[in-house]
Amino acid sequence: MSFARDYDEVREIRASSPERIPALLAARRRRPFVPADGRLMIVAADHPARGALAARGRADAMASRPELLDRLRTALARPGVDGVLATADILEDLLLLGALEGRVVVSSMNRGGLQGASFELDDRLTGYDVRGTVDAGFEAIKMLTRIDLSDPGSVRTLETCAGVVSEANRAGLVAMVEPFLSRRIDGRVVNDLSPEAVIRSVHIAQGLGASSAYTWMKLPVVEEMERVMDATTLPTLLLGGDPTTSPDETYASWKSALELPSVRGLIVGRALLYPEDGDVASAVDTAVSLVRPQEVRAA
Numbered sequence: 001m002s003f004a005r006d007y008d009e010v011r012e013i014r015a016s017s018p019e020r021i022p023a024l025l026a027a028r029r030r031r032p033f034v035p036a037d038g039r040l041m042i043v044a045a046d047h048p049a050r051g052a053l054a055a056r057g058r059a060d061a062m063a064s065r066p067e068l069l070d071r072l073r074t075a076l077a078r079p080g081v082d083g084v085l086a087t088a089d090i091l092e093d094l095l096l097l098g099a100l101e102g103r104v105v106v107s108s109m110n111r112g113g114l115q116g117a118s119f120e121l122d123d124r125l126t127g128y129d130v131r132g133t134v135d136a137g138f139e140a141i142k143m144l145t146r147i148d149l150s151d152p153g154s155v156r157t158l159e160t161c162a163g164v165v166s167e168a169n170r171a172g173l174v175a176m177v178e179p180f181l182s183r184r185i186d187g188r189v190v191n192d193l194s195p196e197a198v199i200r201s202v203h204i205a206q207g208l209g210a211s212s213a214y215t216w217m218k219l220p221v222v223e224e225m226e227r228v229m230d231a232t233t234l235p236t237l238l239l240g241g242d243p244t245t246s247p248d249e250t251y252a253s254w255k256s257a258l259e260l261p262s263v264r265g266l267i268v269g270r271a272l273l274y275p276e277d278g279d280v281a282s283a284v285d286t287a288v289s290l291v292r293p294q295e296v297r298a299a
Contacts, residue, residue, distance in 0.1 A: 044267050047062060069097070076099075079285075084106070100246075107132070134171055165211075180192070219238060221239075240269065
């Protein structure tokens with residue numbers, strides 16, 4: 001089955017031949033979640049479904065879908081990039097364009113905690129579920145787990161995520177948990193990125209579910225990462241967030257953290273898709289060189 005040649009064809013397929021999406025999913029060339037070298041470089045693009053469109057101070061940076069897809073296709077085509085994390089709308093656009101062939105695909109689950117909403121911390125499962133991920137033939141599922149100790153609704157988030165972890169483990173599907181201790185400051189949800197808070201969030205998150213056999217962590221790079229990574233034996237990918245420091249500072253912090261036990265790679269979105277200089281390919285290549293320095297030296 002052929003792929004769409006451009007965005008006009010994607011739009012036409014979606015309108016007149018939606019059955020091509022499940023057919024392409026069934027035929028998609030797959031690969032193991034963990035490659036032979038044990039390292040992973042994944043590009044994240046699930047922010048828009050939560051209404052979070054900003055990057056590097058530009059409020060509407062991710063508003064154009066063709067532009068975002070262009071940036072994702074550039075990133076996924078770079079050597080050393082393993083796959084992508086996104087919601088169904090983005091993943092199926094990439095699928096129709098042939099960009100998911102031979103890639104690891106991580107489905108995004110809970111996007112109900114819309115940025116800036118009064119219910120932001122009630123982050124319900126409005127994206128993929130475990131059954132949908134298995135049916136699509138994807139390799140992993142990711143859930144955001146923000147915990148506000150002053151918000152009674154956080155226990156619902158914990159209960160929901162625990163159920164997902166149990167179900168994913170029973171299905172042999174990687175369950176990637178992204179935990180934060182969060183609180184409201186002047187009405188805005190802020191994640192506590194102190195080492196103590198991140199360590200506490202790790203211990204809460206890794207205890208979710210009836211098994212942790214297939215559980216991975218997705219953690220921010222913060223100060224005293226040695227202490228943070230000492231809190232877990234679970235395989236971990238580092239997230240990039242929306243950087244406020246210079247690229248050199250950001251890359252230096254990633255490089256140091258990537259050398260720690262349990263850290264297996266990066267899962268980064270806006271920092272690579274919307275780099276300061278606009279050069280997506282160069283930003284991605286730099287990140288790959290940090291994840292796989294031996295491969296870069298050999299080349």
